[in-house]
Amino acid sequence: MSTPEKLTEALRATLKEVEQLRQANRQLSERADEPxxxxxxxxxxxxxxxxxxxxxxxxxxxxxxxxxxxxxxxxxxxxxxxxxxxxxxxxxxxxxxxxxxxxxxxxxxxxxxxxxxxxxxxxxxxxxxxxxxxxxxxxxxxxxxxxxxxxxxxxxxxxxxxxxxxxxxxxxxxxxxxxxxxxxxxxxxxxxxxxxxxxxxxxxxxxxxxxxxxxxxxxxxxxxxxxxxxxxxxxxxxxxxxxxxxxxxxxxxxxxxxxxxxxxxxxxxxxxxxxxxxxxxxxxxxxxxxxxxxxxxxxxxxxxxxxxxxxxxxxxxxxxxxxxxxxxxxxxxxxxxxxxxxxxxxxxxxxxxxxxxxxxxxxxxxxxxxxxxxxxxxxxxxxxxxxxxxxxxxxxxxxxxxxxxxxxxxxxxxxxxxxxxxxxxxxxxxxxxxxxxxxxxxxxxxxxxxxxxxxxxxxxxxxxAPLPANRPRRLAARDRPTSGPPVLWVLSARTQKALRVQAHQLISRVAADPALDVRDVAFSLATCRAYFAHRAAVVTRHRDDFLKSLAALTCDHETDMVVRGTVSSGRLAFLLPSEDALGQPAAEPESERARAWFGHLERWGIRPDVLLSTAQEPGTSSRTPVLRKAAGGWATEGETATTPRTVSVSGPESHGRALREHGVTTVVSIDAHGLTTVQALDGPPDGGKNCGRPVATGGYPSADALVRVLAALHVRGFPPDWQRFFANTDAQAVSLPTYPFQRQRYWPLP
Missing domain, CATH: 3.40.47.10 (Thiolase/Chalcone synthase)
Known part of the structure; x- marks a missing residue:
């Protein structure tokens, strides 16, 4: 490059740098006065x-x-x-x-x-x-x-x-x-x-x-x-x-x-x-x-x-x-x-x-x-x-x-x-x-x-405050259709008592405002709150059903619409449908159903830490570790029944113990008949309340089944990416009751 060309290039670079400095200065000046x-x-x-x-x-x-x-x-x-x-x-x-x-x-x-x-x-x-x-x-x-x-x-x-x-x-x-x-x-x-x-x-x-x-x-x-x-x-x-x-x-x-x-x-x-x-x-x-x-x-x-x-x-x-x-x-x-x-x-x-x-x-x-x-x-x-x-x-x-x-x-x-x-x-x-x-x-x-x-x-x-940006006109809550996917409300607290109080607060809030949209409540609970160990999730479509479910939660009563549990510190496994959740022989698998289910969960950001299978199925994450069935237990790929990490046992309880040896505490399974289970392996057989029972069956529409599985996974400590979950909805944040602190007296004088 000749000297004049070098000078021209240097001048261009200098002018570009000057413009960048001017722009930075404008930004700083605007920021200094920004409301x-x-x-x-x-x-x-x-x-x-x-x-x-x-x-x-x-x-x-x-x-x-x-x-x-x-x-x-x-x-x-x-x-x-x-x-x-x-x-x-x-x-x-x-x-x-x-x-x-x-x-x-x-x-x-x-x-x-x-x-x-x-x-x-x-x-x-x-x-x-x-x-x-x-x-x-x-x-x-x-x-x-x-x-x-x-x-x-x-x-x-x-x-x-x-x-x-x-x-x-x-x-x-x-x-x-x-x-x-x-x-x-x-x-x-x-x-x-x-x-x-x-x-x-x-x-x-x-x-x-x-x-x-x-x-x-x-x-x-x-x-x-x-x-x-x-x-x-x-x-x-x-x-x-x-x-x-x-x-x-x-x-x-x-x-x-x-x-x-x-x-x-x-x-x-x-x-x-x-x-x-x-x-x-x-x-x-x-x-x-x-x-x-x-x-x-x-x-x-x-x-x-x-x-x-x-x-x-x-x-x-x-x-x-x-x-x-x-x-x-x-x-x-x-x-x-x-x-x-x-x-x-x-x-x-x-x-x-x-x-x-x-x-x-x-x-x-x-x-x-x-x-x-x-x-x-x-x-x-x-x-x-x-x-x-x-x-x-x-x-x-x-x-x-x-x-x-x-x-x-x-x-x-x-x-x-x-x-x-x-x-x-x-x-x-x-x-x-x-x-x-x-x-x-x-x-x-x-x-x-x-x-x-x-x-x-x-x-x-x-x-x-400035007027909010124009949003697409929405139907009033009472006029919105009740068809479509079910709605999921998630609650959590430090203690069971606080969880019950939170449910009571939410009842009061919803009952006092007939215009409150259940989808907005769902979005706000999921995206605008911190999560704690004690959790509950309510799955339904109808306002009255939400109120009834919350009332049951305040009294510690069972209901099919509420999933409860505590957070697990272990790993999540997807069990491919050649086996049921406890390792027992199942009917001929329906691969298409399994791929669809697990694909939906992954699109919502729920990815397993481990796959349980005799072979890696298509439609799942190729980088996910696989545990194979080996001599009555489970082994990582490349292990044999004599490898120490492989636990060779028999019976449902023993299979659960074998999975816990690999750090697995929660298993999602779907069998050939569409029975889907979220099984807790680190607690009582029912996972504390009903997290561990089948949470979706062939009798449920598929959308309901997916959301119920999502609810069970959330209470176990495996939440989805909520922004993805709500991506195709018009749900928006609304004001909800704040955390119900459980106070005690701390004072040096009586």
């Missing part, structure tokens, strides 16, 4: 709230979740309460908003021993449970994320929430366990370790803005590819009354409400109403959520953090910093102020704090708005109190629900708004009554404020 999708969420809040749906019930009904101090934590009420402020060791408050059952935990589910469970901070326990259910609600099998770059970002407090102080008086018994059970850094680390996540794992404590700091950091990590999915949460549990004692003596008027209620932006505001809560969000880039068909609940358009810097005291908010953080988040969202419909305020109920916050919000969002389009202002703290480290996550979940329902819930205890804010000229209106979300012809949008005693301020802007 973040909220694809899952779950929560535990006062008022018995154990799900977002139950939180909405509290908000929509205008319920106040404040109660007397909890009676199940060992608090000495007589020694604690004194109505006069300022007495050492006493609280002039005796009400707040508390979580139910914070002492209870399903330690076995997470593989945690009894001592470790007792020593573990209840905030950590609750984060474990709500994180698991957040994945389930998103339709994501958390077990499949093991080893992924999923990140964990948790806001959590310490000091007066230190559960470990209960154990200081028993040093000999508990030394060596207190740190691992209570260190705040392990709030995130424990989640990453338990789930096997390998992305960033960060615990944040900025005070009451901790969960917003976690959310903001998670969004940045997603946009820079540090993680592909982010688990974001906040948790506050008060195991003892230290916070109430401390703030009862705090040298600041109207910091803590005597009746335990946060009267946000009210003329009656007289301080913070302390409460507890745990809230978890699942975030991923919007493009990823669309590609993976994950449910998009709402979008994070922009967020920001800043600091108050120098000021008079930690408890004093700084209006200028609040204005600036809102402006920064708004700029990051690419929106302008009058495109925001509502703000979920920090709104703790302190007269000075609410006034400063209201003025900052009005300065950014209220100016120049048409009189008939005010910015609507509210605070979830009026319902459930100030959940502290979980406060932002609570506000985000509230606004996501409000967008979905098209209603802005009212703020309680604020019949008369505070006179310290110029409402008339602010461009804002307090939600003293619930309001329909304004119809603006564009997506619904809201800001959420969160400010910490540390001086760390945060703001996040949310947008209504």
């Amino acid at each position: 973040i999708a909220i694809v899952g969420m779950d929560c535990r809040f006062p008022g018995g709230v154990r799900s977002p749906e139950q939180l909405w019930e509290v908000l929509a009904s205008g319920r106040d979740a404040v109660t007397d101090f909890p009676v199940d934590r060992g608090w000495d009420f007589a020694a604690l309460y004194d109505p006069l402020p300022g007495r050492a060791g006493h609280s002039f408050v005796r009400q707040g908003a508390f979580l139910d059952g914070v002492a209870d935990f399903d330690a076995d589910f997470f593989g945690v021993g009894a001592r470790e469970a007792l020593m573990m901070d209840p905030q950590h326990r609750l984060l474990l449970e709500t994180s698991w259910t957040a994945f389930e609600r998103a339709g994501i099998n958390a077990r499949k994320l093991q080893g992924s770059s999923t990140g964990v970002f948790v806001g959590i407090g310490y000091l007066y929430y230190n559960y470990g102080t209960f154990f200081y008086d028993n040093a000999e018994e508990f030394e060596g366990h207190r740190y691992l059970g209570n260190a705040t850094n392990l709030a995130s680390g424990r989640l990453s370790r338990t789930f096997g996540f390998e992305g960033p794992s960060i615990t944040m404590d900025t005070g009451c803005s901790s969960s917003l700091a976690a959310l903001h950091t998670a969004c940045r990590a997603l946009r820079t590819d540090e993680c592909t999915l982010a688990l974001v949460g906040g948790a506050t549990v008060m195991p003892h009354a230290g916070a109430f004692v401390e703030f009862s003596r705090y040298p600041c008027d109207s910091l803590i409400a005597p009746d335990g209620r946060s009267k946000a932006f009210s003329a009656d505001a007289d301080g913070i109403g302390f409460s507890e809560g745990v809230a978890v969000l699942l975030l991923e880039r919007l493009s990823t959520a669309v590609r993976e068909h994950h449910p998009i609940l709402a979008i994070v358009r922009g967020s920001a953090l800043n600091q108050d810097g120098t000021k008079e005291g930690f408890e004093a908010p700084r209006g200028r910093s609040q204005r600036r953080v809102i402006q920064t988040a708004l700029a990051a969202s690419g929106l302008v102020a009058d495109e925001i419909d509502a703000v979920e305020a920090h709104g703790t109920g302190t007269p000075f704090g609410d006034t400063i916050e209201g003025e900052a919000i009005a300065a950014v969002y209220g100016q120049g708005r048409p009189r008939n389009q005010p910015l609507w202002l509210g605070s979830v703290k009026s319902n459930i109190g100030h959940t502290q480290a979980a406060a932002c996550a609570a506000g985000v979940i509230k606004m996501v629900l409000a967008m979905q329902h098209g209603v802005l819930p009212r703020t309680l205890h604020a019949e008369e708004p505070t006179p310290h804010i110029d409402w008339q000229g602010s461009g804002m209106q307090l939600l003293t009554q619930a309001q329909p979300w304004p119809n603006t012809g564009r997506p619904r949008r809201a800001g959420v404020c969160s400010y910490g005693v540390s001086g760390t301020n945060g703001h996040v802007i949310l947008e209504q």
Whole structure:
């Protein structure tokens, strides 16, 4: 090649490289501004709230979740309460908003021993449970994320929430366990370790803005590819009354409400109403959520953090910093102020704090708005109190629900708004009554404020989820034909009791929603849930039959439509039809039937570890090892009856023992008459319930027979490739009940 040609070639290569760099730069620039999708969420809040749906019930009904101090934590009420402020060791408050059952935990589910469970901070326990259910609600099998770059970002407090102080008086018994059970850094680390996540794992404590700091950091990590999915949460549990004692003596008027209620932006505001809560969000880039068909609940358009810097005291908010953080988040969202419909305020109920916050919000969002389009202002703290480290996550979940329902819930205890804010000229209106979300012809949008005693301020802007992509029109569930292949529902749990409870939950879900399609339930159970050792499968076509079968399962009753079993750790064998499942002579084989059956199973992703035959049949995987019949036992190819691996025995039981010597614990056989059996060789003759009896006979249509075999194999621990199984259907994911944790009490006091 001549020199000019070399130069030309080099120039072309350089131009190509420059274009590649430009394209990469464009992608990075686009990713830096890409919206973040909220694809899952779950929560535990006062008022018995154990799900977002139950939180909405509290908000929509205008319920106040404040109660007397909890009676199940060992608090000495007589020694604690004194109505006069300022007495050492006493609280002039005796009400707040508390979580139910914070002492209870399903330690076995997470593989945690009894001592470790007792020593573990209840905030950590609750984060474990709500994180698991957040994945389930998103339709994501958390077990499949093991080893992924999923990140964990948790806001959590310490000091007066230190559960470990209960154990200081028993040093000999508990030394060596207190740190691992209570260190705040392990709030995130424990989640990453338990789930096997390998992305960033960060615990944040900025005070009451901790969960917003976690959310903001998670969004940045997603946009820079540090993680592909982010688990974001906040948790506050008060195991003892230290916070109430401390703030009862705090040298600041109207910091803590005597009746335990946060009267946000009210003329009656007289301080913070302390409460507890745990809230978890699942975030991923919007493009990823669309590609993976994950449910998009709402979008994070922009967020920001800043600091108050120098000021008079930690408890004093700084209006200028609040204005600036809102402006920064708004700029990051690419929106302008009058495109925001509502703000979920920090709104703790302190007269000075609410006034400063209201003025900052009005300065950014209220100016120049048409009189008939005010910015609507509210605070979830009026319902459930100030959940502290979980406060932002609570506000985000509230606004996501409000967008979905098209209603802005009212703020309680604020019949008369505070006179310290110029409402008339602010461009804002307090939600003293619930309001329909304004119809603006564009997506619904809201800001959420969160400010910490540390001086760390945060703001996040949310947008209504985009409308789902057009799907082919489907017949309503009641109008769909009941002919065609049978439907398979698969359930699993850690324990038999949990399996029965799960069946009961599913009955309630299906019975409450006549529009729910049985095929969608099947798809969701199979593809959106993790599998456990105790399993059941229901095979039928009709909704009523599913309900009857589940009812039988809850009572541990037998029914032909239910296959039950436990997972086997052994190998799967296909027995070609020259022998029956126990090695007895069978009628002349029907090779075509066998090829069709085993071919169907293989197309669904079920491949045997071993073939049992006198010779390798056509239509089976050529690379599958073959066990031949040899001198009354089974031998691998090339072995003889004298080879140690060959077990020479007689009789059905002995043949089963011979196969177990080769690691085979499950055998699928089909005889010349179409009798198909899935035989368990590692348990009782019936495999525990009915996995081991013939699961399909010549009397069943072939499609029913295949699905029944599939059900029996699944409960034995040999599931198909479910995506292949559902490939030619229009089944789609639907919301189903989450795992029924079987909790026990772990608490150091009676």
